[in-house]
Amino acid sequence: MMKFRFSRKQLCIPYALFLILFVVIPMLMILFYAFTGETADGGISFTLANFADFFTSAAKLSTLLMSFTIAIISTAICLLIAYPLAYVLARSGWKKRSVLLMIFIMPMWINFVLRITALRELLDLIGLLGTENYLNTIIGMVYDFLPFMILPLYTTLEKLDTSYLEAASDLGANKLTVFTRVTFPLSMPGVISGITMVFMPSMTNYVVSDTLSNFNITILGKLIDQYFTTYDNWHMGSMISIILLVIIFLTLLATGGFKEDKDNARGANLW
Amino acid sequence: MAELKKAKKPPEAAGALPTVKKDEKIIEMVGVSKVFDDETVAVDNIDLYVRKGEFITFLGPSGCGKTTTLRMIAGFDIPTSGKILLGGRDITDLPPNKRPINTVFQRYALFPHYNIYDNIAFGLKLKKIPVTYVNDKGEQYTKMQKLTRREIDEKVKNALAVVDLEGFEKRSVSTLSGGQQQRVAIARAIVNEPEILLLDEPLGALDLKMRKEMQIELKEMHRKLGITFIYVTHDQEEALTMSDTVVVMKDGQIQQIGTPTSIYNEPANAFVADFIGDSNLFNGTMVGDRTVRFCNRNFKCLDDFEINEKVDVVVRPEDIRMKEAEDGMLKGEVVSVVFKGVHYEITVMVGKTEVVVQSTECRTVGETIGLDILPDGIHIMKKEFTVNKYDGYITKRNTAAFGDGEFACDVTQLYPGSHLDEEGYLITAEGEQIDLTDTDVTVEVGLQNIEITDNAEEGGAQGHIVSIIYKGDHYQVIVRTEENEEDFVLDTEYLWNENDYVGVKIAPEHIRLALKQETKQK
Numbered sequence: 001m002m003k004f005r006f007s008r009k010q011l012c013i014p015y016a017l018f019l020i021l022f023v024v025i026p027m028l029m030i031l032f033y034a035f036t037g038e039t040a041d042g043g044i045s046f047t048l049a050n051f052a053d054f055f056t057s058a059a060k061l062s063t064l065l066m067s068f069t070i071a072i073i074s075t076a077i078c079l080l081i082a083y084p085l086a087y088v089l090a091r092s093g094w095k096k097r098s099v100l101l102m103i104f105i106m107p108m109w110i111n112f113v114l115r116i117t118a119l120r121e122l123l124d125l126i127g128l129l130g131t132e133n134y135l136n137t138i139i140g141m142v143y144d145f146l147p148f149m150i151l152p153l154y155t156t157l158e159k160l161d162t163s164y165l166e167a168a169s170d171l172g173a174n175k176l177t178v179f180t181r182v183t184f185p186l187s188m189p190g191v192i193s194g195i196t197m198v199f200m201p202s203m204t205n206y207v208v209s210d211t212l213s214n215f216n217i218t219i220l221g222k223l224i225d226q227y228f229t230t231y232d233n234w235h236m237g238s239m240i241s242i243i244l245l246v247i248i249f250l251t252l253l254a255t256g257g258f259k260e261d262k263d264n265a266r267g268a269n270l271w
Numbered sequence: 272m273a274e275l276k277k278a279k280k281p282p283e284a285a286g287a288l289p290t291v292k293k294d295e296k297i298i299e300m301v302g303v304s305k306v307f308d309d310e311t312v313a314v315d316n317i318d319l320y321v322r323k324g325e326f327i328t329f330l331g332p333s334g335c336g337k338t339t340t341l342r343m344i345a346g347f348d349i350p351t352s353g354k355i356l357l358g359g360r361d362i363t364d365l366p367p368n369k370r371p372i373n374t375v376f377q378r379y380a381l382f383p384h385y386n387i388y389d390n391i392a393f394g395l396k397l398k399k400i401p402v403t404y405v406n407d408k409g410e411q412y413t414k415m416q417k418l419t420r421r422e423i424d425e426k427v428k429n430a431l432a433v434v435d436l437e438g439f440e441k442r443s444v445s446t447l448s449g450g451q452q453q454r455v456a457i458a459r460a461i462v463n464e465p466e467i468l469l470l471d472e473p474l475g476a477l478d479l480k481m482r483k484e485m486q487i488e489l490k491e492m493h494r495k496l497g498i499t500f501i502y503v504t505h506d507q508e509e510a511l512t513m514s515d516t517v518v519v520m521k522d523g524q525i526q527q528i529g530t531p532t533s534i535y536n537e538p539a540n541a542f543v544a545d546f547i548g549d550s551n552l553f554n555g556t557m558v559g560d561r562t563v564r565f566c567n568r569n570f571k572c573l574d575d576f577e578i579n580e581k582v583d584v585v586v587r588p589e590d591i592r593m594k595e596a597e598d599g600m601l602k603g604e605v606v607s608v609v610f611k612g613v614h615y616e617i618t619v620m621v622g623k624t625e626v627v628v629q630s631t632e633c634r635t636v637g638e639t640i641g642l643d644i645l646p647d648g649i650h651i652m653k654k655e656f657t658v659n660k661y662d663g664y665i666t667k668r669n670t671a672a673f674g675d676g677e678f679a680c681d682v683t684q685l686y687p688g689s690h691l692d693e694e695g696y697l698i699t700a701e702g703e704q705i706d707l708t709d710t711d712v713t714v715e716v717g718l719q720n721i722e723i724t725d726n727a728e729e730g731g732a733q734g735h736i737v738s739i740i741y742k743g744d745h746y747q748v749i750v751r752t753e754e755n756e757e758d759f760v761l762d763t764e765y766l767w768n769e770n771d772y773v774g775v776k777i778a779p780e781h782i783r784l785a786l787k788q789e790t791k792q793k
Contacts, residue, residue: 093308161378161380163376163377163378163380164380164382166345166347166367166374166376166380167374167376167380167381167382167459168382168393169346169347169366169367169368170345170346170347170367170368170372170373170374170460171368171373171393171394171397171459171460171463172368172394172397172398172463173368173393173397174366174368177397181393182382185384186382186383186384188384
């Protein structure tokens with residue numbers, strides 16, 4: 001009889017089962033639906049029509065462009081707000097800074113739908129709701145995803161070895177030059193991590209756009225939802241999901257998120 | 272000779288390079304202190320100057336303030352009080368980028384996002400130099416201008432040649448070994464042609480062989496460049512090998528400034544003697560004109576102190592001669608012999624005192640030999656005497672045996688939070704049971720905490736009064752025991768007679784005990 005030997009690898013079995021059930025199989029299903037279509041007699045056949053349809057439909061492409069624009073603007077605003085904050089928090093010698101950091105991170109602990117609903121009431125109160133749909137959506141995205149930008153930036157800047165900054169200053173750099181030549185380049189892992197954490201969900205989080213634009217703005221995530229639920233066209237819905245997946249993959253590739261380097265070890269990448 | 276040198280004495284006239292005027296001070300620190308936010312005093316009111324062109328080393332154990340001193344010269348830390356002058360100009364508050372000083376950091380701090388070329392060119396690209404032009408009317412005018420690409424290339428190339436890393440321009444920092452990174456760090460600093468190069472334990476991360484090589488190279492570089500090197504290390508051998516001047520620091524204060532030779536041969540106090548090189552340290556008492564008593568013997572010496580003054584006696588192991596058992600001034604038994612390459616290190620027990628001797632001659636363990644110390648091998652230092660210190664042990668009855676006596680004491684102070692159980696075992700805060708019998712301890716008793724009594728048997732130890740000194744409002748009395756000549760120094764209001772036989776009483780709460788540390792590894 002073979003003796004059962006426990007190895008460390010076996011600790012992964014629960015996760016592997018989970019992965020197969022809820023990630024691999026659904027992915028295969030999406031792939032299957034994306035490249036198939038219903039024939040006239042109700043059967044299923046392989047087709048690239050969904051793919052072609054997406055890139056020839058002006059409506060769908062404009063949704064893609066819209067999602068892109070909103071995501072880029074939201075990400076940029078997040079970065080502009082988060083960087084100075086993270087910089088001050090990380091570089092100050094203040095002992096209570098973790099408390100301050102927590103205040104900025106705390107919104108993450110409150111239910112997301114609740115937060116957005118509250119924001120909607122607030123925007124209504126100041127008269128923006130119903131008039132400034134794009135602005136509201138962007139405000140919502142920034143509000144929602146700002147902590148995801150702050151955290152990786154803070155971690156990177158906090159772990160930045162001060163001797164680099166001292167060395168730069170020692171070699172004749174003034175404070176601005178130290179920042180542009182050393183601090184900022186060395187905080188790039190955090191910047192990239194923050195961008196990916198904000199950009200990708202901003203493309204798809206249609207709860208924000210729906211709630212704050214009174215359903216006037218359709219982003220890519222909303223489109224997928226509509227194909228699955230309203231139009232009952234799983235084939236098109238799946239195809240858009242695949243296209244989104246590819247876009248995300250390409251973004252990651254472009255920003256170097258897959259780069260296997262030591263920066264990840266510094267804790268810059270939170271995921 | 273080694274009279275007491277106050278900490279704040281300027282360096283002795285030594286170590287100056289022949290090409291440099293002796294009094295040309297490049298850096299001067301005047302009453303500089305640095306207190307950090309958590310109120311630790313890193314540097315405590317130091318006065319110091321650095322001569323132009325010299326190789327000066329701040330030497331001391333970790334936490335002695337040497338790195339903070341260097342950081343204040345670099346401009347990374349601003350002194351809490353005092354002034355720093357560079358060539359006579361006050362630079363105390365000048366930011367680092369405005370100082371003609373460059374630093375080689377302890378862990379190199381090479382920019383990981385730049386290649387070697389860009390690391391070295393970092394300072395050059397920021398530098399502006401005055402260039403003189405002639406305009407149409409023939410008038411001359413100067414413009415501050417950045418270095419051209421070609422000039423930078425040239426300088427980087429030269430700097431790489433100095434550190435022996437030609438052709439490394441395009442390499443990235445992470446592909447370099449520790450020693451190579453070290454060289455790049457040096458190149459990056461010297462390429463800016465600073466007036467002063469600061470080196471913060473630059474060889475600390477290298478292995479021994481590499482370190483020895485770099486020591487020689489750094490010294491050679493110093494000679495070639497002719498600029499001032501300020502070096503920080505905790506390695507006394509490194510300091511003695513490389514420096515023109517050594518500044519020994521401890522607890523934020525300067526203990527001694529001098530040439531390597533003078534620091535080694537004439538240490539200013541027991542700390543310096545112990546820190547620099549190997550040394551035997553004895554508790555001694557002056558017993559006559561240029562005569563000191565230690566190890567139960569009187570020795571002639573060259574230093575003059577007041578009679579009956581308690582002193583620290585330092586004897587270098589190489590200054591002790593071995594003799595036949597009956598010929599020596601001291602007699603003892605060899606307890607260990609270690610071959611050290613050039614010499615033997617022989618440990619001899621003389622009574623209860625351990626004496627370390629270095630000699631090219633060998634002896635065998637267990638042999639009884641004689642030892643001689645010549646007057647010029649005996650260095651006497653004033654003792655900052657504030658407390659009686661003894662080596663002792665804990666007895667079965669949980670009393671402390673020291674100073675040829677036995678005293679009731681509180682043994683629970685050896686382990687914070689502990690208590691004694693009914694059987695006399697110590698129970699630590701963690702609940703562990705310890706038998707303290709024969710535990711070696713160091714004992715400290717304050718001068719004012721010792722009482723003497725005519726009824727000798729009443730005391731924990733007995734002895735004769737050997738000295739009474741009037742100190743203005745009290746007498747300082749020394750009681751010496753017969754057996755091992757242990758001294759109790761005490762302050763009393765009453766006048767006693769010399770040679771009285773007395774008992775020594777110490778209240779248990781005034782006996783401070785500490786577990787004996789393992790002997791320091793050198």
